[in-house]
Amino acid sequence: MPAVHETTQDAHIDDDVRAAIADITAHAADGGRDDEEEDVSLLFEPLTRAEVHNCVFSSWYPNFRRQTIKSEIIKPLAPEFIDYLLADGIMLPDQDDVPEYSCKIEDPDSSDGEWSADENDQHDASAFTDIASTSADIRRRIEILGGKVMPRMCWSAPKDASWMAMGNSLECRNPSDIYVLLKSSDKISGDLINGRYLPKEQLGDIEHELVLRQWSNLVPSMGFRCFIKNKRLVAVSQIDYEYYEFLENMRDEILTKLGLFFDEHVREKFPSENYCYDAYVAQTVDRVYLIDFEPWTPSVDSCLFEWSELVKADSSGSGLGLRLFPKGVSAMGHFSGKYSKNRFPVEATDEQFRGSMTELIKSVAEQTRQQQK
Numbered sequence: 307m308p309a310v311h312e313t314t315q316d317a318h319i320d321d322d323v324r325a326a327i328a329d330i331t332a333h334a335a336d337g338g339r340d341d342e343e344e345d346v347s348l349l350f351e352p353l354t355r356a357e358v359h360n361c362v363f364s365s366w367y368p369n370f371r372r373q374t375i376k377s378e379i380i381k382p383l384a385p386e387f388i389d390y391l392l393a394d395g396i397m398l399p400d401q402d403d404v405p406e407y408s409c410k411i412e413d414p415d416s417s418d419g420e421w422s423a424d425e426n427d428q429h430d431a432s433a434f435t436d437i438a439s440t441s442a443d444i445r446r447r448i449e450i451l452g453g454k455v456m457p458r459m460c461w462s463a464p465k466d467a468s469w470m471a472m473g474n475s476l477e478c479r480n481p482s483d484i485y486v487l488l489k490s491s492d493k494i495s496g497d498l499i500n501g502r503y504l505p506k507e508q509l510g511d512i513e514h515e516l517v518l519r520q521w522s523n524l525v526p527s528m529g530f531r532c533f534i535k536n537k538r539l540v541a542v543s544q545i546d547y548e549y550y551e552f553l554e555n556m557r558d559e560i561l562t563k564l565g566l567f568f569d570e571h572v573r574e575k576f577p578s579e580n581y582c583y584d585a586y587v588a589q590t591v592d593r594v595y596l597i598d599f600e601p602w603t604p605s606v607d608s609c610l611f612e613w614s615e616l617v618k619a620d621s622s623g624s625g626l627g628l629r630l631f632p633k634g635v636s637a638m639g640h641f642s643g644k645y646s647k648n649r650f651p652v653e654a655t656d657e658q659f660r661g662s663m664t665e666l667i668k669s670v671a672e673q674t675r676q677q678q679k
Contacts, residue, residue, distance in 0.1 A: 307471045319403050346604050349617040353603045355510060358503045360578050361599045362460045363517050369575050373567075374596040375522055378455075380449040381515035386436035388514060391500060398482040404663045440516075441481040447518050448479065454521035457484045461502045461512060461600075464491030477521050484518075503601055527553065529597070530628075532564060533616050535580050539568045540619040541626035543609035545584065549631045559591050561628040567594040582606055 340495070359365055364379050448455050456476040457464065467490035468474050478484045488494050501509040526546040533541040542564055544553065553560070564585060572583065580602035586595040600606045604613050610629040619626050 346613045346617070347615065350602070350604060353504060353601055355504065355508060357578050357581070357601045358509060360576065361503075361581070361601055362515075363458065363598075364460075370571070370596050373571050373594075376451060376520040377520045378451060379515055380440070380443055380447065380518070382511060382515050383516060384437070384440060384519040387440045387516075388498060390437050390450075391485075391488055396486060398485055402468075402556045407492060409677065444484060444516075444518070447610055451518060451520040455484075455518040456521055457487060458517045458519065459488070459494055459497060459511065460499050462491075462493040464488055464494050466493050467491040468626055484516075501604055503605060525589060528589055529658055530560070530564060530585050530587065531582055531607075532568065532585055533582050533602075533608075533611070533619075534568070534572075534576075534578075535602070535616070535619060536621040537573055537579055538621040539565055539625060540621050541611055541616055543611055544628075544630045545609055547631055549635065551632050551633070553630050556591065557628055557630065560587055563587060563591055563594055564628075572596070578602070627642055 363377075364381060364601065367374065367377060367379065383663060406418075455478050457478055463476060464487040465476065467487045468476055470486055471489040472483075476487065478487065499516065500506055501512060527544075527548070527550045529545040531543045531545050532539055533543075544550075552594065564587065567585065576583075576599065582600045582602060584597040584600075586597055588594070608616060610631065615626060
């Protein structure tokens with residue numbers, strides 16, 4: 307499988323959306339943004355290898371076992387298993403009762419256009435023999451976790467491939483379910499080939515890991531990204547790009563709960579000074595679950611904030627508070643879903659996606675003008 311990188315298109319789209327939303331949701335005294343664009347990357351200290359390694363799942367999970375979802379870590383992974391994940395095509399073991407995902411592409415230079423069934427069967431059997439022990443280990447861990455899991459690896463979950471799965475979710479019941487997601491995910495292949503956050507040569511040797519998390523049907527509206535600067539909580543953002551009226555009434559309660567959770571469970575236990583983490587607040591607001599950590603770097607999604615706001619936030623003051631998605635703006639109304647473009651070639655979606663985002667930004671700008679009247 308070739309190396310996959312995030313496109314410049316994605317970065318510009320995310321920046322435009324955040325800038326437009328910030329015009330509505332920010333509470334800056336001047337009521338607007340500077341006309342002159344700023345190179346946000348220049349505001350950051352160089353990211354260190356230690357800061358990236360702190361965010362590897364197996365690095366933080368032992369210290370936060372009681373505050374997060376029960377998980378099983380399979381590590382080290384056999385080289386044959388990594389090779390299988392990176393190999394072209396999706397060929398699955400036949401032990402699992404799953405739909406047939408495998409496909410074969412005819413060689414245009416072939417004289418008769420026919421496949422040698424014996425050769426392919428031998429190749430598939432060899433591949434599955436190589437990963438048989440890993441598959442057996444996965445089945446055992448799935449049973450430990452209650453029969454349903456969510457997969458991920460060192461830094462990423464295959465969220466961009468959920469459309470490939472039955473039910474469009476990360477819920478997996480057997481190894482084949484997991485393999486479909488991992489082999490279809492650009493995020494996973496990118497992490498395996500290039501590493502994450504830093505160039506691979508700066509990351510050094512990374513021992514890849516497969517993580518199985520107990521399946522939890524998390525409600526998107528209750529996921530929040532917390533931004534930590536100088537070991538202080540400076541901002542919280544709603545993660546889901548959708549307006550939820552009930553969150554307005556819970557704003558103060560959610561922010562207080564997340565602040566207490568950080569003070570009691572995170573501040574002294576996570577080693578980095580600056581970082582982000584995702585938290586899930588139970589709808590009864592009686593418990594907070596830690597979901598994941600990410601480093602403080604502009605390649606991380608800053609959600610409803612702009613990184614320039616976060617970097618300049620006063621960590622000794624009250625911070626930027628909780629930012630919720632504004633009423634009257636429907637980001638998803640302009641395109642089918644956050645990772646919908648992953649289903650099609652970039653060439654087939656580039657112009658359509660840019661056009662949709664232009665319409666979104668125009669609608670946000672119009673709402674801004676209406677609010678200023």
